[in-house]
Amino acid sequence: MSFFKRLRESISSKAEAVTNKFKEGLAKTRSAFIDRMDDLFRRRKKIDEEFYEELEEIMIGADVGVNTVMELIDGLRAEVKKRRIEDPQELQPILSERLIELLRGDEKVGLRYADSGLTVILFVGVNGVGKTTTIGKLAHQMKSEGKKVLLAAGDTFRAGAIEQLEMWGQRVGVDVIKQSAGSDPAAVMYDAIQAAKSRGVDVLLCDTAGRLQNKVNLMEELHKIYRVIRREIPDAPHEALLVLDATMGQNALQQAKLFGDKTGLTGLVLTKLDGTAKGGIVVAIRQELDLPVKFVGLGEKMDDLQPFDSEQFVNALFTKWASAEAEKA
Template identity: 80%
Template sequence: MSFFKKLKESIAAKTEAVTNVFKEGLSKTSSALVGKVQDLITRRKKIDEEFYEELEEILIGADVGVNTVMNLIEDLRAEVKKRKIEEAAELQPILSEKLVELLRGDANNGLAMNDAGITVILFVGVNGVGKTTTIGKLAHRFKQQGKKVLLAAGDTFRAGAIEQLEVWGQRVGVEVIKQQAGSDPAAVMYDAVHAAKQRGVDVLLCDTAGRLQNKSNLMEELNKIYRVIGREIPGAPHEVLMVLDATTGQNALSQARLFGEKSGVTGLVLTKLDGTAKGGIVVAIRQELNLPVKFVGLGEKMDDLQEFDSEQFVHALFAGLIQDAETRDNEAERKE
């Protein structure tokens, strides 16, 4: 069975609504990346050095990351040699297969939940990446699953951040624990944990400050928050999710490196993927940081925050090619 056919069958087991969200959210990246690959294959029927050079440029242009692209091209060369491939068209499913492997990795994409009590999830990331929106959408997701959710406004350095989280709390129908702007973030977390215990909450979602310009202070604040939460709920926080804006491309990768080194990040959320043609950054981040991408933001609607699924991601990118492959298979079957 061809790779595209296997991929389609694997996707068929998932809901059509989710598949459509991925397709719509990744349409810009699909046009930029897959459209250019298709054009390359149409123009250069044969696989030669110039073909590899152009493919390299296309992948780097989609922000797949230089190191990842070099390794990917080497893998493709080895496969071409091994399978004695000469026609460029035969490389399409192999490229798709390699991307699924790169995205999947060994990491578990699922959230670590506390079966014995309150699950605490901490959010980190610079200002403007969509952190508060992500918290609101995730609160909505948990509520849909029947869980009792509480929000903690730990970004006390910006009055706007507290207000924004309150707006999301009202939209979703969950309470927000807050103090005045300028308060100690760890004190807010202490209040939030106690409120969560008293109210029988299942999930506590905690916002934190997003300033990078004063990194040592920021890390000290985070460490203090960890200590307060961990003292009140052993093993917490159960997840530390770093939120990144996919439209910033390689800059998002730099932010993840800066934060990830010291802040104990356990997973990533990539927002605004629908707004960029450089969705290849997901591959670069997954490869270079060895951190699982837990969620992706694929639109403005409440339900557009989706659990990351490597097969859905690649299926959405290569949707046009999968249709073409199906048409060819059907024609071949009719001729038989």
Template identity: 70%
Template sequence: MSFFKKLRESVSKTTETVTHKFMSGLSKTSSSLVGAMDAVFTRNKIDEELYEELEDILIGADVGVDTTMEIVDRLRQEVKERRIKDPAELKPLMSEILVELLQGDDGETVVNVQEGALTIFLFVGVNGVGKTTTIGKLAHHYKQQGKKVLLAAGDTFRAGAIEQLEVWGERVGVDVIRHQAGSDPAAVMYDAVQAAKARGCDILLCDTAGRLQNKVNLMEELKKVHRVIGREVPDAPHESLLVLDATTGQNAMQQAKMFNDATNLTGIVLTKMDGTAKGGIALAIRRELEVPVKWIGLGEKMDDLQPFDAEQFVHALFGKDIEAEVAEG
């Protein structure tokens, strides 16, 4: 077998695996959201009642009122411009609109990894959303790519958080920079950055506290951490990622707004997407905050945290196999 044939088969197998993960992980949202839409798309005609039903379905899937209005308005406009009469033609059109909305003006979502230099990721979010687990899975992801990874236990408010990160460090096979519980998180970050530089690390993944009992203190603490990292490595952190539990729906949107004000988020990690039928929150966050979703949790396995892909996401919702479409095209 030629090298190029092996390469094509390898790429094809990887694409199939990722497509399957998206379709499997988003099955609850797909059956709820698109299942309800299918009933609308089989109506006899496109009328005001059809648009109102679509609005109810989207809002019910946590897409949010403003984002829902924009989607339906764009659908109306496209129907008018393309002179569409058959409701069955709305399904691929809706798919097209959702992909464009998720991609935003930037197009493809890219994670900002510095080639040949230290890349620092700062993770924020409330307790219980899967922040530490996300960090562990990303450590595994980058180690699999041959990168040297280091973890920083910046959630010094909870001793359990430090221990949990150390468990992940042992599991993945990467070191953790830690201080004692109650220490200054900024001091942990300073030591972690120095250690990452000294050891020639490629990736530094930084955990932070997620307590909300005193929002003012937490946000000031995050700003300080941000300043310390930026002082030691210009333009860092290269990614400030907010981890959100997709099952909390619109509550996740409120958290996103709060953290975005404090840390200038570069992206969102949506965890537990496989556990919700209301995955429309991804659309609401992308449009209302103008912050891209960069990673998505589609299950509990180590490799179930996947880079977010708008086309994979939407095609998984609508039950389409991207490879089949590409082959046909």
């Protein structure tokens, strides 16, 4: 049985709806990345330096990452020499399997919850990446699962940030703990934790001000928030998630590296994946950072924030190749 046929058969009917979301959300990346590679493999009649250069250009253009691309190309060269491959189309399954290996990492890495009592999840990142929207969508998911959720409006700096989180709270049907604009964010977190404890809340989702990683005062403020949370709940925050905008490509990867050095991150949320042709950034992030991608944003709807699953991601990305190869088998 071929690799692609096994891949298709491994996807249960229960997962079809999620798979379709990934397929729709990755349409732009598939068009710019896989379709271009498909054209290359069909158009080129031999494997030469021009073939490798064009393949390299396509992958770098999808933001797979230069280091990762070089590793992939070197691997393909070795396989071509070892197997004496002459037809470029024979490289399709080899390349896709290599990409899958890079993506796999920790399979279906879910959120870490407290063993008992309150779970605290902190969200960080620069302005405009979709932190507040991500919090709102995650609150909706958790509430639909029967969890009691509370939101903390820790972004007291940006104009309208508190109101935006309140709008999400009203939309989802969860309360928001806040203070006035300009208040100390650490004080907001303290109030939110006390409220969550007294109300028997399961999960506290904490918004923070968008900050550039090179702004010392804002990073110190973030450390203060950490200290207050840990003082009240020693093993919290149970997750510290960096929210990144997928449309930023390699800039998002650089942000992740810089934030990770300073803030004790436990995972990433990659938003706006549906709005970019550079979904290869997921491959680069998984390869270059020792951090799991916990969620990906695949659209504007409430349920378009999906837990990252490498199998679903790969199936959606390589759907054309999988279909073609399975039919051959």
